[in-house]
Amino acid sequence: MSSASDHDVLVGMGFPADKVLLAHPGDLDEPAEGETLGGEPSGKPAEASSSKEDDGEIQDGEQTAQSLMCDECQKLFRDASAAERHATKTGHVQFSESTTAIKPLTEEEKAEKLAELKQRLAEKRELRLLQEKEEEKNREKIRRKTGKELTDAREKLEEREMQKALLAKKKEKEEERLAKAKIKEQIEADKKERAAKREAAKQANLQHRQEEEAAEAARVAQASKEYTEARLQIRRPDGQPITHTFQSTDTLQVVYDHVTPHIIGPFQLATTFPRRIFGNSEMGKTLKELGLVPSAVLVAIS
Incomplete structure (x- = not known):
């Protein structure tokens, strides 16, 4: 039951509307000025004067409104x-005056109603506390779930x-x-290249020394x-290479004619060491005159 309905119960018990404050139940004991609890206003005469008091009969149409009735639910x-609060709570809008007077509650009924109301208020408070605890549990569950989800995501x-x-470390x-x-x-390739160059230089030096020795031996032998x-x-x-023995008196032209059939294209003859290229002016000279006796190595240069 809502606070508005509790208010209606208290008003229905005879408590004045301006004194019904649920937050201060002690105010309920004090009647409003000019009213008596559950009764008529204090200034009203105890007996109403009437022109027909002798027989107590009233004519049709002389009834006075004693209450308001909801035409939709028939409540008084x-x-x-009180009717306005009922309309706010239920949405009912059809009301009419009623000549039915609401019977005042006795003191015992008022006490019983008040005790019942207090019980309902206590139950409401207990229910609200339980609801708040349940809501707090649900909020705690949500916080824990959210925290777990955040932790899992992290x-x-x-x-x-x-x-x-x-x-990234593996790739690095x-x-x-x-x-x-x-x-x-690259280091191995450089080593091989240097070794090959050293070997080539070694072979070249060896060949050069051999040629020098051969030339020197030829000069010594000739002398x-x-x-x-x-x-x-x-x-x-x-x-x-072409190897042939010529007469020391043969000219270089004889050597040239002997080699020509074995070489394609024009060429010149030259010594390897010391380097000497023979031209047309040397063609008529003998091998002895050219220092090619008793042996020599010539190169055909294209």
């Missing part, structure tokens, strides 16, 4: 304030961030490994002995 109300986010960090390590492998390959033959090795631009 002491005054317009943990998932941290897990994703950790996975990202691990993947892989890139570092590839970079180190590439550097190592100590008179040779009549010259053994020449002619290196072609491609293919195997």
Whole structure:
């Protein structure tokens, strides 16, 4: 039951409307000025004068309104304030005056109604406390659920961030490994290239020394002995070298004519060390005059 209906109960018990304050039930004991509790106003005569007091009969139409009645639910109300509260609570709007007087409550009935009202108020307070506790439990459940969801979301986010960090670290390590492998390959390639260059230089120096030794031996032999033959090795631009023994008195033209069928295109003859290219002016000179006796290595230059 709402506070408005409790108010109606108290008013129905005879308490004055301006004294019915549920927050201050002690005020209910004091009647309004000019009224008696559950009775008529104090200033009203005890006996109403009437022109027909002798027989107590009234004519039709002389009835006076004793209350207000709701035409929709047939409930009686002491005054317009009570009817207005009923209309607000129920939505009923059809009211009419009634000649039926609302019987005043006895003191026992008033006490019983008041005790019942207090009981209902206590039950309402207890119910409100239970509802508030239940609502607090529900709010606590919602807070816990929300907190758990936030915690789960935070943990998932941290897990994703950790996975990202691990993947980034793994990628960084892989890139570092590839970079180190590439550097190592480059170092190995540089080592091989330097070794190949050293080997090539070594072979070139060895060949150079051999040629120097051969030339020196030829000069020594020529100085100590008179040779009549010259053994020449002619290196072609491609293919195997040509080796042939000529007379020391043969000219360079004889050597050129001997080599020409084995080489495609024009060419010139030259010594390897010291470097000397023979031109047309040397074609008529003998091999002895050119210092090619007893042996020499010539190169055919295209």
